Amino acid sequence: MTASARLLPLSERSKCPIANALDVVGDRWTLLVVRDLLFFGKVRYKELAASTERIPTNLLADRLRRLEAAGIVEKKAYQKRPVRYEYRLTPRGSDLLPLMREMVTWANLHIAGTARPPARFYEVGR
Amino acid sequence: MTASARLLPLSERSKCPIANALDVVGDRWTLLVVRDLLFFGKVRYKELAASTERIPTNLLADRLRRLEAAGIVEKKAYQKRPVRYEYRLTPRGSDLLPLMREMVTWANLHIAGTARPPARFYEVGR
DNA sequence: GCTGTCACTTGCATTTTGCAAGTCACACGA
DNA sequence: TCGTGTGACTTGCAAAATGCAAGTGACAGC
Numbered sequence: 001m002t003a004s005a006r007l008l009p010l011s012e013r014s015k016c017p018i019a020n021a022l023d024v025v026g027d028r029w030t031l032l033v034v035r036d037l038l039f040f041g042k043v044r045y046k047e048l049a050a051s052t053e054r055i056p057t058n059l060l061a062d063r064l065r066r067l068e069a070a071g072i073v074e075k076k077a078y079q080k081r082p083v084r085y086e087y088r089l090t091p092r093g094s095d096l097l098p099l100m101r102e103m104v105t106w107a108n109l110h111i112a113g114t115a116r117p118p119a120r121f122y123e124v125g126r
Numbered sequence: 127m128t129a130s131a132r133l134l135p136l137s138e139r140s141k142c143p144i145a146n147a148l149d150v151v152g153d154r155w156t157l158l159v160v161r162d163l164l165f166f167g168k169v170r171y172k173e174l175a176a177s178t179e180r181i182p183t184n185l186l187a188d189r190l191r192r193l194e195a196a197g198i199v200e201k202k203a204y205q206k207r208p209v210r211y212e213y214r215l216t217p218r219g220s221d222l223l224p225l226m227r228e229m230v231t232w233a234n235l236h237i238a239g240t241a242r243p244p245a246r247f248y249e250v251g252r
Numbered sequence: 253g254c255t256g257t258c259a260c261t262t263g264c265a266t267t268t269t270g271c272a273a274g275t276c277a278c279a280c281g282a
Numbered sequence: 283t284c285g286t287g288t289g290a291c292t293t294g295c296a297a298a299a300t301g302c303a304a305g306t307g308a309c310a311g312c
Binding site: 044045046049057058060061082083084085 | 257258259260261262
């Protein structure tokens with residue numbers, strides 16, 4: 001069982017799982033942060049800020065806060081003096097892999113010129 | 127082969143398929159419209175406007191315009207005098223099914239209280 | 253002290269959202 | 283012919299989110 005202890009609050013919009021998922025990851029940046037953590041092994045703020053899409057730093061800070069509040073990302077200091085943090089996906093975060101895989105499949109099929117991921121991308125069992 | 131003739135334009139952000147998919151469906155309403163067309167058999171504006179989440183009508187009109195421009199939805203008049211339209215998913219639109227299925231799976235697992243879809247939801251082959 | 257780095261925060265103009273009300277074309281019944 | 287109703291939107295506008303640039307604070311190292 002991969003579900004975490006405390007669960008996310010139900011959306012006020014409805015009980016529809018799609019509506020609820022969208023309330024968490026339904027915007028143009030959130031899943032890009034998850035992508036960088038999941039596929040590119042980034043862990044530090046600076047690395048996340050340096051994505052190809054150049055997410056504005058205020059939005060990056062905001063998205064990391066929300067992802068942490070949603071239990072998708074964990075933030076912890078990996079050193080003191082000066083304090084430096086690293087961000088890592090929780091199981092709840094890596095469970096987003098299948099969803100992102102389907103996004104890639106759809107985009108590769110319907111948006112010309114999108115990059116194809118390496119074959120192993122489709123082989124990861126979990 | 128299920129890909130349509132003309133493809134969507136590449137995003138200016140990057141060639142990443144995830145970023146590109148998000149430019150099309152990365153907001154809180156678009157996939158709810160697709161959901162209603164795909165799972166609930168809605169075809170008319172009025173039906174779409176009556177979703178549980180109560181999408182504002184100006185946003186519904188805007189999203190339908192974008193979905194049409196993206197080749198995900200087709201609009202056609204089903205009668206004249208007065209002209210009345212119906213909206214239907216193209217193959218590009220129904221290809222979003224696997225993505226939405228994964229969304230449902232993730233939400234059911236991580237957001238307490240989200241509704242479980244009927245079992246047949248997971249059985250549709252296409 | 254001086255410079256640099258990391259991880260953010262702040263200010264502010266622009267864009268998008270959300271809510272309510274309005275419009276337009278027509279059908280229909282009195 | 284006039285009033286009422288319906289479907290499919292559009293318009294106005296306040297509030298919130300976005301995007302850009304610049305600023306801040308805690309240190310390390312020279």
